[in-house]
Amino acid sequence: MASTPTFRSLTQPLLVAGGERVPAVLVIGGAMLTGVTAWFSWSITAAAACVLIATAGLGFLRTMAKRDPLMFGVAQRYYGLKKFYPARTPRED
Numbered sequence: 001m002a003s004t005p006t007f008r009s010l011t012q013p014l015l016v017a018g019g020e021r022v023p024a025v026l027v028i029g030g031a032m033l034t035g036v037t038a039w040f041s042w043s044i045t046a047a048a049a050c051v052l053i054a055t056a057g058l059g060f061l062r063t064m065a066k067r068d069p070l071m072f073g074v075a076q077r078y079y080g081l082k083k084f085y086p087a088r089t090p091r092e093d
Contacts, residue, residue: 013069019061020072027057 016024031054038046064071 015065015069017058017061019058019065020069023061023072024058027053027061031057 014021017028018024019027031050034046034050034053037043038050068074
């Protein structure tokens with residue numbers, strides 16, 4: 001019996017710059033915003049901050065994605081849970 005091939009592109013999560021999509025866009029957007037600020041203010045400090053945000057942020061996201069590519073979504077769901085769910089019995093009408 002012939003087996004059907006499973007392609008990696010259909011099973012792997014979509015990553016942007018090696019990190020998850022939403023946080024990567026936020027980090028890149030923050031770095032671009034800082035870069036625009038550095039460009040118009042002619043500030044070396046802002047330019048250094050731009051480079052630091054881009055390299056450290058994307059490096060952290062890549063490390064996080066290597067461990068678990070869907071970690072950001074899992075963390076969002078975890079923080080959305082309540083700390084305590086009171087025990088209740090179903091009402092009988």
